[in-house]
Amino acid sequence: MKKIILLISFVFVLSCIKKEDATNLPPNIVLIMADDLGYGDIQPYGSTTIHTPNLEFLASEGIKFTDFHSNGAVCSPTRAALMTGKYQQRTGVEGVITAKSHRDVGLNLNEITIAEELKKHGYNCGMFGKWHLGYSKEYNPTLQGFDDYTGFVSGNIDYHAHIDQEGYLDWWKGTKIENEEGYSTDLITQYGVKYIEKNNPKNTAKPFFLYLPHEAPHGPYQRRIDSILRTVGKAGTKPISKNSIPSVYKEMVEVMDEGIGKIIQVLKETKQYENTIIVFLSDNGANRFGSNGVLKGHKGGVYEGGSRVPAIFSYPDKVKKGMINNQIVLTMDLLPTFLDFIDQKPSSTHIDGISIKENLIHQTNLPERDVFFAYGNNSFVRSGDWKLVYKKNKNGDKIELYNLSNDLQETNDVSLINPDLVKKLSNKLQLWKKEVKAGVRLVSK
Incomplete structure (x- = not known):
């Protein structure tokens, strides 16, 4: 009888360990x-x-x-x-x-x-x-x-x-x-x-x-x-x-x-x-x-x-x-x-x-960090609430600036009234493009 009780106890302990291990994964x-x-x-x-x-x-x-x-x-x-x-x-x-x-x-x-x-x-x-x-x-x-x-x-x-x-x-x-x-x-x-x-x-x-x-x-x-x-x-x-x-x-x-x-x-x-x-x-x-x-x-x-x-x-x-x-x-x-x-x-x-x-x-x-995005000829940089958009097409380059905190729909381009910020963010975007390009590894084959 003692052997049976000991065996049951051993199995119970093992099951508890297994359950604890599962929860500790x-x-x-x-x-x-x-x-x-x-x-x-x-x-x-x-x-x-x-x-x-x-x-x-x-x-x-x-x-x-x-x-x-x-x-x-x-x-x-x-x-x-x-x-x-x-x-x-x-x-x-x-x-x-x-x-x-x-x-x-x-x-x-x-x-x-x-x-x-x-x-x-x-x-x-x-x-x-x-x-x-x-x-x-x-x-x-x-x-x-x-x-x-x-x-x-x-x-x-x-x-x-x-x-x-x-x-x-x-x-x-x-x-x-x-x-x-x-x-x-x-x-x-x-x-x-x-x-x-x-x-x-x-x-x-x-x-x-x-x-x-x-x-x-x-x-x-x-x-x-x-x-x-x-x-x-x-x-x-x-x-x-x-x-x-x-x-x-x-x-x-x-x-x-x-x-x-x-x-x-x-x-x-x-x-x-x-x-x-x-x-x-x-x-x-x-x-x-x-x-x-x-x-x-x-x-x-x-x-x-x-x-x-x-x-x-x-x-x-x-x-x-x-x-x-x-x-x-x-x-x-x-x-x-x-x-x-x-x-x-x-x-x-x-x-x-x-x-x-x-x-x-x-x-x-x-x-705090600036984040960047580029696809094709178009790109943007986010710096806090500010977003500078750069678009390149046959008519030339176009830069737009939006404050997303009050203009999430991006309807009010304020680039003309913020020339210093435009210059600062543009420089950041161009530096980022050069930096990631330098790290590009061509796809295999």
Whole structure:
């Protein structure tokens, strides 16, 4: 009888240790990126037409950013900055890696990605969704830190047939093209749910990093029930009625939100929700079919509508609920922030992003810094509330100056009455361009 009691006690102690170890794990990280989602496209940012209750819940559980900027105004540059913690200009990915003209280039394999950083510290890393940092197998996410990958590598695919703009089948499992049936938004969610279940503390003693870069609501505009719009071997997309796009767009965002609800639910079911950082953001502003709220401009531009994006941060164990963050934050700040939450620093000494951990936990102000943005011939510099816009076109250079504290819509150009400030900020912008250009490493091949 004593032996039985001792055995039961031993098993109980072991189970307690295992439970304690699970709760003492570093935080899991779930990073969800929407594609071309605008500042006014979801409920936490004022949408009354698109219903996103799960994002509303996430915002109520954590922090909503009001001045969060994507590093680029288009897809690939923002993703390069996200992966490396650097201004994308340093990585050589300054513009879109297109399906038509850039099938042999990608993010330089010498860059240290966020997945590679976290793997060094014991994380399992999974990615399901859009890569857009290299088409060929040599740039595959599984060669850049991710243990598991299913998704597509181009800018967008037919949501049902998984074919890119140039007629290439684009659905990968690891380094192999292997198509499967399903609406891409739902597939991304399904793989995310399975990954969380597999990485349950009952199954592994490692924390996980899960990256879910959605396609929605980027075109082609398709609902779950819609027809295929692309064919293998044929470039282009079958046209749809422009009048139908608002209702289709709405459903695309709402299906993504539905999937986010499933991610939250499985985290709760596996008792990992409290110890999981969840970040939601967009890779750039919306195009003309979406809503950037009161902001001027759209995707691809240098006005606020091109880069100021919705972003939410939740970490129930550490971060207060229902907070509003008005600090200037960029996509590249996530890498150093995640590492700071596990008391680590980036391997590279050339990181441009900064950790915002203390700001998130204690609401301290971030250090003052100028932040920069460039796409094509256009660029801007933010210095506090001041924003200097530089635009170059066939009619010559144009400089505009706005005070965003009282002119968020960028309607009142005050450059003429602030010549000294214009000169000061212009010099800063030009120096930054020279500095990051000097650090550019050309894309491989």
